Amino acid sequence: MERIALEKKVLSENDRIAADLRQRFAREGTRVLNFISSPGSGKTMLLERALERFPRNLKVAVVTGDIQTDNDARRLAHYGFPVRQITTAGACHLDARMIEKSIAELDLAGLDLLLIENVGNLVCPTSYDLGEECKVVVLSVTEGEDKPLKYPGAFFRSSLMVLNKIDLLPYVPFEVPVARENARHINPTIEILETSCISGAGLDEWTRWIAPSRV
């Protein structure tokens, strides 16, 4: 019981900071998205494909979380937008305080878009509000259609499911209609996009979804 009580306390502290962040983002007119998925589902590459499609006058910043390494930040920094790496040193998710610290160095004034790439983990990040406008869950077709049922939290709390790596569909046992049905069973209003960073399928829609008013 002590564990549960403390977890509640930690979460409510997180919620308080996240609410402050959400107010700041709203004041600045910054759209903030929180990307969640398993390790290796292709979040970083999807973000790279969006960054290279954004117009140069779009004000975008990226925060990327990893347990170790700054590989992702180095990849994302190639596109000319500011990138901040959060190395969690063991923690399995980003929390609102990490975001608060990380954006202290960013100029939020006039920032159109803040993209937050969470730690690769389909479970824990779903419990931590980061002050985002919405969560996006990425599911690669190599992971199986059953994932929305087995990890419902991520799908229930996300506004968009990106079905990624659809170029691999001929080689893996994955039924797209079943995956869609499973996702909608958990979250009837979830939007769904199908993408491949190899074939380019769906990437224009993906980029428009991220920055609807500007692309």
Add this chain to the structure above:
Amino acid sequence: MERIALEKKVLSENDRIAADLRQRFAREGTRVLNFISSPGSGKTMLLERALERFPRNLKVAVVTGDIQTDNDARRLAHYGFPVRQITTAGACHLDARMIEKSIAELDLAGLDLLLIENVGNLVCPTSYDLGEECKVVVLSVTEGEDKPLKYPGAFFRSSLMVLNKIDLLPYVPFEVPVARENARHINPTIEILETSCISGAGLDEWTRWIAPSRV
């Protein structure tokens, strides 16, 4: 600091139960393996392929952990060995107490092998000793070669890395030598097997690795 202190307390309680379990398993001569990976890396199918290869007189039981659903237990139950599902209802890992409860109904006497399929999560399960003889980490080639560097805990603490889904190598950007080097950089003594449940590659070696004295 309060969080860290409590986490230590929870972990030391887990370590105490895990130590008890380890003694019980040693007394019964049961080899216990703890399988860890991202969601969708193919743990369940790898276990199915091993179960169908085991001789009928091998005494095997399986415990499988999921946040929701008993899909995996139903799949694994087809092979005639006892299977217990642990539904963690939100928890991102199995802990020793869950194992203790789950095996209460199993007859450990004379059990050769207990296979524990952890929750799909490359982070949190690595911190919880379940009393196993060793951990096994499964990495699918669709996840990228960098995962041992980004999620070092799982690779550092595992005796074996299974590189799974190698049938997909022609279609994904994945360099096997780089993945091997990254894993050995984190854990110089880690063993490595390459497998595919589609082509059948490596499955005999995999089955022998799990039950070396009996297969």
